[in-house]
Amino acid sequence: MATAAQCPIDPNQDDRKTWQLYEEGRIFKKNAEVVYEGTRVKDILRSPHLVQDGMDAAAAQRMKPEEVPLIFLDGKAHRDRRKHITSYFAPRYIKEHFEPLMRKTADTLIADLERDKQLRIDEVSWQMAVTLVGDLIGVTRGKSRDDMKKTAKRIENCLYATKMRMMTGWQLKLAKLRRAYDMMVFWRKDVLPTVKARRAAPQDDVISTLVKENYSDTAILADVMMLCGAGMQTTREFISMAAWHMLEKPYLKEAFLTADYDGKMGILEEILRLDPIVSTLYRRAPQDLNEKAKDEFAAGTRYGVSIRHANHDPELVGPCPHAIDLTRKEKLGDQAPMMSFGNGMHRCPGSPLAFNETLFLMDRLLRVPGVKLASQPKMVWEPNVSTFEITNVLVTCD
Numbered sequence: 001m002a003t004a005a006q007c008p009i010d011p012n013q014d015d016r017k018t019w020q021l022y023e024e025g026r027i028f029k030k031n032a033e034v035v036y037e038g039t040r041v042k043d044i045l046r047s048p049h050l051v052q053d054g055m056d057a058a059a060a061q062r063m064k065p066e067e068v069p070l071i072f073l074d075g076k077a078h079r080d081r082r083k084h085i086t087s088y089f090a091p092r093y094i095k096e097h098f099e100p101l102m103r104k105t106a107d108t109l110i111a112d113l114e115r116d117k118q119l120r121i122d123e124v125s126w127q128m129a130v131t132l133v134g135d136l137i138g139v140t141r142g143k144s145r146d147d148m149k150k151t152a153k154r155i156e157n158c159l160y161a162t163k164m165r166m167m168t169g170w171q172l173k174l175a176k177l178r179r180a181y182d183m184m185v186f187w188r189k190d191v192l193p194t195v196k197a198r199r200a201a202p203q204d205d206v207i208s209t210l211v212k213e214n215y216s217d218t219a220i221l222a223d224v225m226m227l228c229g230a231g232m233q234t235t236r237e238f239i240s241m242a243a244w245h246m247l248e249k250p251y252l253k254e255a256f257l258t259a260d261y262d263g264k265m266g267i268l269e270e271i272l273r274l275d276p277i278v279s280t281l282y283r284r285a286p287q288d289l290n291e292k293a294k295d296e297f298a299a300g301t302r303y304g305v306s307i308r309h310a311n312h313d314p315e316l317v318g319p320c321p322h323a324i325d326l327t328r329k330e331k332l333g334d335q336a337p338m339m340s341f342g343n344g345m346h347r348c349p350g351s352p353l354a355f356n357e358t359l360f361l362m363d364r365l366l367r368v369p370g371v372k373l374a375s376q377p378k379m380v381w382e383p384n385v386s387t388f389e390i391t392n393v394l395v396t397c398d
């Protein structure tokens with residue numbers, strides 16, 4: 001166990017922003033055995049004997065197999081489906097295809113700050129995330145900025161407008177109708193035109209792959225919505241969080257701007273480790289649990305694993321677990337983001353996209369002369385999805 005004496009920073013330093021929010025708002029799925037200890041969290045996420053039990057996993061069991069989104073699949077079906085997207089996240093593809101788009105989008109967004117002298121980071125982070133994941137999917141590729149903004153709004157309506165998990169009764173019924181309408185609009189204006197275009201002339205995007213594999217319209221929409229939720233909402237909050245940390249800590253901003261690529265990554269990884277966007281993941285031991293796994297797990301048990309506790313476990317991350325440590329990456333290497341992207345077979349394939357788009361946007365933002373935080377960001381906790389949303393991240397410049 002690490003002790004205060006080993007801590008190279010101030011042993012009382014706590015850079016976490018979302019901890020209190022989490023402590024006050026956390027709830028877990030019914031009957032879940034909650035696991036906090038880092039190594040056990042890792043073992044659960046890496047076990048091939050447990051199955052996905054996240055948000056809508058029960059609903060996914062009632063769908064046709066080909067219409068179940070990737071994240072809810074297990075075993076061979078999961079491996080086969082995941083192959084469809086992994087090549088888009090290879091370092092070479094990120095460098096050659098996405099990096100130019102990331103730089104161009106960052107330039108366009110930060111030019112607004114230079115012109116207007118103020119900018120809401122929580123709004124541009126959404127545009128950045130939608131542009132990149134939308135390009136991967138195919139729905140924003142080649143669109144003008146105005147059309148891109150309209151697509152971003154339609155996706156936001158589908159994902160954000162109705163916080164259905166908090167609702168009951170007539171409110172829930174209305175919200176479901178509204179969501180069905182928003183999905184229909186997104187399908188007709190963004191997804192269907194892309195599907196038709198890719199049937200005629202395939203490109204290197206996810207919709208082209210799904211079309212080639214003869215996916216039904218419902219299956220295409222299910223995978224597209226899953227990618228929007230998994231890739232856009234998460235990155236939006238991460239960009240706002242990274243900007244907030246670096247704009248309020250001059251030493252961190254300086255370290256980021258003077259660091260090489262790996263050094264910048266190390267800082268972003270520390271920020272995400274401290275304030276992970278996803279706090280809890282779920283796995284279930286099936287009733288017919290493999291004999292080999294019975295020493296470790298109990299058949300029928302639902303495990304809720306705490307990403308936050310694992311990320312702050314000194315046994316895994318070393319001393320000063322609640323502080324941003326600029327040297328942690330040197331010590332932990334590829335393990336530095338800890339469990340922020342999960343672990344094992346469902347580990348987030350989009351992590352290089354999320355980190356790189358944040359890196360290029362931050363590098364552009366923090367170089368603007370006189371850039372500073374001009375408001376107190378606000379956060380709300382979303383207990384049913386164990387995450388948070390940040391708003392009011394206003395920056396100004398000279």
Ligand code: HEM
Pocket residue numbers: 054070071072082133136227230231232234235238276277278281282339340341342343345346347348349350351353354
């Ligand atoms: C900071 C941003 C992001 C965070 C914090 C994040 C976090 C996560 C986590 C924790 C998981 C594991 C879920 C589980 O084990 O049940 C996951 C899975 C996933 N993420 Fe991300 N993610 C981010 C960005 C992205 C991006 C940009 C994409 C690209 C579209 C993406 C696509 C996915 C997909 C497809 C899965 C499911 C993988 C599978 O089940 O095999 N994510 N993400």
